[in-house]
Amino acid sequence: MPSSIASGKAPISDEKRRGPPLAWVGWAFLGLIGAVTVAYIAGKAWSNPVLFLQNILDGLKLGFVYALIALGYTMVYGIVKLINFAHGDVFMVGAFTSFYAVSRFRLHQWPSAVFPGIDPTVSVIIGSITVVLLAMLICVLLAVTIERVAYKPLREAPRIAALITAIGVSFFLEFFGALPFVYSGRFIPYKAPFPTTAWYVQDGIHPIVSGTASPDNTISFSNIFLLIAAASILVQVFLQWIVKRTKIGVAMRAASYDKSTARLMGINVDRVISFTFAIGAAFAGLGGVLYAIAYSSIWSQLGVLPGLKAFVAAVLGGIGSIPGAFVGALIMGQAEALTMGYISTPMRDAVAFAILIIVLLVKPTGLFGEPSGEKA
Amino acid sequence: MKRVLTIALALVLTVASLSAADLKVGVLSPLTGPVPSFGLSVKEGTLLAVSEWNAKGGILGQKIVPVIEDGQCDAAAATNAANKLINQDQVKFILGEVCSGATIPVTELAGAAKVLLLSPTATNPNVTVDKAGKTKDFAFRACYIDPFQGGILAQFSYTRLKAKNAFILYDQGNDYTIGLANAFEAQFTKLGGKVVGKETYTKTDTDFSAILAKIKAAKPEVVLLPDYYNIVNLVTKQAKEKGITVPFVGGDGWDSPDLDKAAAAGGYYTNHYSPEDKRAEVVNFLKAYAAAYKDDAGKGKVPDALATLGYDGANLLFTAIKNAGSTDTTKVKEALEKISFNGVTGKITFDKAHNPVKALTILSVTKDKIAFDSVVQP
Numbered sequence: 001m002p003s004s005i006a007s008g009k010a011p012i013s014d015e016k017r018r019g020p021p022l023a024w025v026g027w028a029f030l031g032l033i034g035a036v037t038v039a040y041i042a043g044k045a046w047s048n049p050v051l052f053l054q055n056i057l058d059g060l061k062l063g064f065v066y067a068l069i070a071l072g073y074t075m076v077y078g079i080v081k082l083i084n085f086a087h088g089d090v091f092m093v094g095a096f097t098s099f100y101a102v103s104r105f106r107l108h109q110w111p112s113a114v115f116p117g118i119d120p121t122v123s124v125i126i127g128s129i130t131v132v133l134l135a136m137l138i139c140v141l142l143a144v145t146i147e148r149v150a151y152k153p154l155r156e157a158p159r160i161a162a163l164i165t166a167i168g169v170s171f172f173l174e175f176f177g178a179l180p181f182v183y184s185g186r187f188i189p190y191k192a193p194f195p196t197t198a199w200y201v202q203d204g205i206h207p208i209v210s211g212t213a214s215p216d217n218t219i220s221f222s223n224i225f226l227l228i229a230a231a232s233i234l235v236q237v238f239l240q241w242i243v244k245r246t247k248i249g250v251a252m253r254a255a256s257y258d259k260s261t262a263r264l265m266g267i268n269v270d271r272v273i274s275f276t277f278a279i280g281a282a283f284a285g286l287g288g289v290l291y292a293i294a295y296s297s298i299w300s301q302l303g304v305l306p307g308l309k310a311f312v313a314a315v316l317g318g319i320g321s322i323p324g325a326f327v328g329a330l331i332m333g334q335a336e337a338l339t340m341g342y343i344s345t346p347m348r349d350a351v352a353f354a355i356l357i358i359v360l361l362v363k364p365t366g367l368f369g370e371p372s373g374e375k376a
Numbered sequence: 377m378k379r380v381l382t383i384a385l386a387l388v389l390t391v392a393s394l395s396a397a398d399l400k401v402g403v404l405s406p407l408t409g410p411v412p413s414f415g416l417s418v419k420e421g422t423l424l425a426v427s428e429w430n431a432k433g434g435i436l437g438q439k440i441v442p443v444i445e446d447g448q449c450d451a452a453a454a455t456n457a458a459n460k461l462i463n464q465d466q467v468k469f470i471l472g473e474v475c476s477g478a479t480i481p482v483t484e485l486a487g488a489a490k491v492l493l494l495s496p497t498a499t500n501p502n503v504t505v506d507k508a509g510k511t512k513d514f515a516f517r518a519c520y521i522d523p524f525q526g527g528i529l530a531q532f533s534y535t536r537l538k539a540k541n542a543f544i545l546y547d548q549g550n551d552y553t554i555g556l557a558n559a560f561e562a563q564f565t566k567l568g569g570k571v572v573g574k575e576t577y578t579k580t581d582t583d584f585s586a587i588l589a590k591i592k593a594a595k596p597e598v599v600l601l602p603d604y605y606n607i608v609n610l611v612t613k614q615a616k617e618k619g620i621t622v623p624f625v626g627g628d629g630w631d632s633p634d635l636d637k638a639a640a641a642g643g644y645y646t647n648h649y650s651p652e653d654k655r656a657e658v659v660n661f662l663k664a665y666a667a668a669y670k671d672d673a674g675k676g677k678v679p680d681a682l683a684t685l686g687y688d689g690a691n692l693l694f695t696a697i698k699n700a701g702s703t704d705t706t707k708v709k710e711a712l713e714k715i716s717f718n719g720v721t722g723k724i725t726f727d728k729a730h731n732p733v734k735a736l737t738i739l740s741v742t743k744d745k746i747a748f749d750s751v752v753q754p
Contacts, residue, residue: 051593058585187606189636198617211641214619216592222617295582296636297610305580340586345577346548 030358037343044342050217055341056334061225061294063333064232068287069310070317070325071239072280078256078320079276081159085166086146088307089173090139090281094288095298096183097135099190107131108193128193132289139285140278147277152270170307177300185300192293198222224294231290235283236326243322248275256320305349309336312356318369327367331355399438399703401426401693402445402461402491404472404482409448414474414682418496419444421679421686422471424668425694435697447473447482454478455485462489468705469494469697471690474682476500483515490514492705494712496689497682504730514705516712516730518689518721522552524754525627525646526559528736529600532644532752533625534567536738539597541572543622545587545611547603548576556602556627572596577607584611588618599624605632613639630741631681640741644749648681648721650737652748661687661720688719722751 045052069091076084101107108127112118150169154162178185199205199221200214208214243249254262255272263269291306292298310325313332317324332352339351359366403422406415426440434440443465447454454473461467462485470486470493473479479498486493494516495503504515533539542564546553561571573594575587588611591599601611601624608630615624616639623642630645651662665683666676679687692715697703700711717724722735733754740749 048593051589054589055586058583058589061585062583187604187609187634189606189609189634196613196617198619200619208617208619210616210638211621212619213621216595218619220618295610296613296639297582297606299606301580302582336583337586340583341589345575345581345587348581349578 041338041342050219051341054219055337057219057221057225058341059334059337060330061228061333062336063330064228065287065291065294066306066310066313066332067232067326067329068235068283068290069306070313070329071235071322072284073311073314074317074319074322074325075239075252075276075280077314078322079252080151080155080162080273082151082162083166083311083319084151084277084280085163085307085311086150086169086173087143087280087284088303088305088310089170089177090143090146090303091284091288091291091307092177092298092300092303093142093173094135094139094285095190095292095302096177096288097138097285098131098193098289098292099188099298101131101134102193103191107134124194131193132286135289136282136285139281139288143277143281143284144274147274152273174301174304183300187297187299190292190296190298192296196222196224196293224290228290228294231286232326235286236322239279239322242279248272252276309352312352312359314366315356316359316366318366320370321366321368324366324368397434397438398441399435399469399697400441400443400465400467401690402458402465402467402470402472403442404445404447404454404457404461404470406449406474406478407444407446409446409450409453411449411475414497415446415449417680417682418472418474418686418689420665420669420677421683421688422496422690424665425687425690427668428664429694435694436701436703438703440694443467445472447475447478449473449475449478451478451481455481458482458485462486462491468492468703469693469708471496471686471693473498476503479503483512487512487514490705492516492693492708492712494518494689494693496685501729501731511729514709516692516726518685518692518719518724518732519648520734520736521555521731522627523555523559524731525736526556526561526600526602527563528646528752528754529556529602529625529627530560530563530567530569531754532646532738532750533598533600534564534569536750536752537598537623537625537644539569541570541594541596541598543572543591543594543596543599544574545591545599545601545603546576547579547607549578550603552627552629553602557600560600560602579607582610584614585618587611588615588620591615591622592618592620596622598622600626602627602629604629605635608640608643609634609636612636612643628681631739635741635746637741637745638743641743643741644738645741646736646752647739648737649684650739650748651678653737653751657718657720684720688721688724691719692717692724723753 072087076082108131111126112120112123146169150165151162154165177183198208200208200218202215202218208220214220243252251267251272254267255269259269309332313328314325316331317328335351335355336348339348403419405419406412423442426442429435429440443461445457445461447457461470468491470491472495473482474497476498479495480502483493483503492514496518498517499519499522501521503517505511533542544557544561546557564571573590599622601608608626612624613636623644625643626645628647631647649658665679669677671677695717696708696711696715700707713726724732724734727733735751735753737751738749739746
C-alpha cells in the first residue's frame with residue numbers, strides 16, 4: 001500500500017485488519033442487546049405514547065443542559081488537545097455565583113430597587129439577565145485563571161501531565177468549595193430569581209397552578225425547559241457564527257489545525273486559547289444557572305456528573321466538533337431519560353458510561369469527528 | 377509506708393466526700409466534634425430532668441449527681457469517656473451517647489460492667505441488639521429506630537389519608553431510606569393497601585422527571601419518600617411542575633429549616649414531638665425548658681427533638697429506678713422492661729429488643745409553615 005507508506009504510517013498487517021479471531025461474537029452480543037433494548041422501548045412507547053413523549057421531552061431538557069457544557073469540552077479539546085476536567089466544576093461555580101447574587105445580594109431585583117416605578121415583570125427579566133451575565137463573567141475569569149495558572153506552563157509538556165493537572169484542578173474546586181466558609185458541603189436550596197410556571201397540553205396549552213393536579217395522560221413542560229432549550233440552541237448558532245464567520249473564529253480553526261504554523265502567520269495563539277477557555281466557561285456558567293433554576297438544589301459537587309456526561313456527549317459527537325457535541329448531548333439526554341423511564345433509574349449513569357465505552361470501541365472518532373493522524 | 381498511708385487516707389477522704397445519699401449518673405454527650413449542637417440539646421434536656429427530680433427530693437431519697445463527659449460522637453473518644461465514668465467515677469447508669477457509632481462500643485463496655493446504658497437518640501438497631509440478634513441486657517434507648525417510622529407512616533397513610541394505593545420512592549444506597557421503605561411496604565400491605573409502584577434512585581440524582589411521569593401514570597393516593605430534605609426539595613418541586621398533587625409522606629429526614637415548604641406543601645412527615653401538641657406533658661416541658669434555658673436574645677428556648685429525647689430518656693431511667701425501689705442495675709433493667717411511661721414524646725413502653733414502642737407525631741407541611749397534624753399510636 002504505497003499511500004500509507006507515503007503518509008508515514010506503518011502498513012497494516014492482515015491480522016490487525018481482520019481484528020482478533022471471534023471478534024464477531026462480541027459485536028453480535030452488542031447488537032443483540034441493542035436490538036432487544038430498542039424493541040422493548042418501542043413496545044412500551046406504543047402502549048403509552050403520551051408517557052413516551054413526556055420522557056422524550058424530559059430527555060431534551062437534560063440534553064440541552066449537557067450541550068451547554070459539552071461545547072466547552074469539545075472546543076478546548078479541538079485547540080489544545082486537553083480534556084479539561086475542571087469544566088464541570090466551572091459549571092458548578094456558575095450555579096453558586098447566581099445563588100449568592102440572588103439570595104444574598106438580591107441582584108435579580110436591582111432594576112426595581114434603582115427605578116421604583118418599573119414594571120415588576122420587566123424588572124425580573126432585566127435582573128435575571130444580570131444574574132446570568134454575572135455568573136458567566138465569574139466563570140470566564142475563573143476559567144482564564146485556571147488556564148494561565150495550571151495549563152499554560154504545561155503546554156509543551158506531555159499531554160498526560162496536563163490531563164492529570166486538569167483532574168487536580170477539578171478536585172480542588174470541588175473540595176475547596178465544600179469548605180464551610182466557601183459553599184459548605186451541604187445541599188443548599190436554590191431560590192430561583194423568577195417563578196417557575198408549567199403548562200400541560202390538552203386541546204391547547206393550559207397553565208398548571210402549583211398545588212393542583214393536571215389531567216392524566218397529558219404532556220407537561222415548564223418555562224425553565226423553554227429557557228434551557230432556547231439558550232442551548234442560540235448558543236449553538238452563535239458559536240457556529242463565531243467559528244465560521246469571525247476573525248477570531250478563523251484564528252481558532254487555524255490554531256486547532258496547526259499551532260506553530262498559525263503562530264508563524266501572526267496569530268497570537270495564547271490569546272486564542274484563552275478566548276476558547278473563556279467562551280466555553282461562559283456557556284458552562286449559563287448552563288450552571290439554568291441547571292440550578294431547574295433542579296433547585298445545589299452543592300459543591302453539582303458539576304461532577306453533568307460534567308462527565310457532557311464529556312461523554314462530546315466524545316460521542318466526535319471530540320473537537322461543535323455540532324457533534326450538540327448532537328451527542330441530545331443523544332445522551334435521550335439515553336438517560338429512556339433508561340430512567342423504561343429500564344431503571346439507577347441504571348442511568350451506567351448506561352451513560354457504557355455509551356462512552358461503546359463509542360471508544362466502535363468509533364473512537366465519534367459521530368462527526370474527523371479521523372486525525374494523531375500521535376496520541 | 378508513709379506514702380501508702382497518704383494514698384489510703386486520700387482514698388478514704390475521696391470516698392467520704394461522696395455522701396452516701398448521692399446517685400451518680402453518667403451523661404455522655406458529644407459536646408465537641410462534628411455535632412456539638414446535638415450534644416448541647418441532649419445535655420440541656422437531660423439536666424432539666426435531673427434538676428426537676430432533685431427539686432422533688434431525688435430518687436429513693438438520693439440526690440442525683442450528673443457526671444458529664446464528652447463523647448465527641450466518636451467511638452474512641454466515647455469509649456475513653458465511658459471507661460472513666462465506669463472505672464473512675466463508678467457510675468451505675470449512663471445516659472448517652474447521642475450518635476449510634478459512638479454508642480455501640482460503649483454498650484459493650486457498660487454491659488460487661490453491668491452498668492445500665494440508655495441512649496436518648498441512637499437509632500441504629502445494633503445499639504440494643506448484638507450482631508447475633510440477641511438483645512443486650514443493659515442497653516436501652518429512648519428514640520424509635522428508623523424503620524419504625526415506616527410502619528407508622530403506612531398506618532397514617534391508610535387510616536388518616538385513606539390511601540389504598542401507595543407508590544414508594546427510595547435511595548437504593550441508603551440504609552435509612554431502605555429501612556423505612558421496607559417497613560412501610562410490609563405494614564401498608566398488611567393493612568390491606570396496595571403498593572402500585574416502587575422506584576429507586578441514587579443520592580446524586582437531580583432529575584426525577586421519569587420517575588414522576590411513572591407516578592402520574594400509576595395514580596397512587598400517597599407517595600412515600602423517606603429521604604432527607606435535599607432530595608425531598610428536588611422531588612416535590614419537580615412533582616409540582618408536573619401537576620402532581622398526591623401527598624408525599626416521609627420520615628424525620630424531612631425535618632430541616634432548609635426544607636422547601638412551598639414545594640413540599642401538602643406533604644406529611646413524622647417527628648418525635650411537636651411544640652404545638654396540647655398534651656400536659658408537652659406544655660409543662662415547654663414551660664420548664666423556656667424557663668431554664670435562654671437564647672442569645674434572652675428569650676426562652678424552644679426545645680428541639682433532641683432536647684426532648686434527652687429529657688424523656690432521663691425521666692425513663694429515673695422512673696425505672698424509682699419503680700425498682702433500688703439502684704441495683706439488674707432490678708432497674710427489669711423495671712425498664714415493664715415500664716409504661718407518659719413522656720413528652722408520647723406513651724413509652726419497651727419491646728423485647730429494648731426499643732421504645734411509642735406514638736409518633738405527624739407534622740403537615742403547608743406553604744408557609746410546618747403544623748402539628750396528629751399523633752399516631754403504633
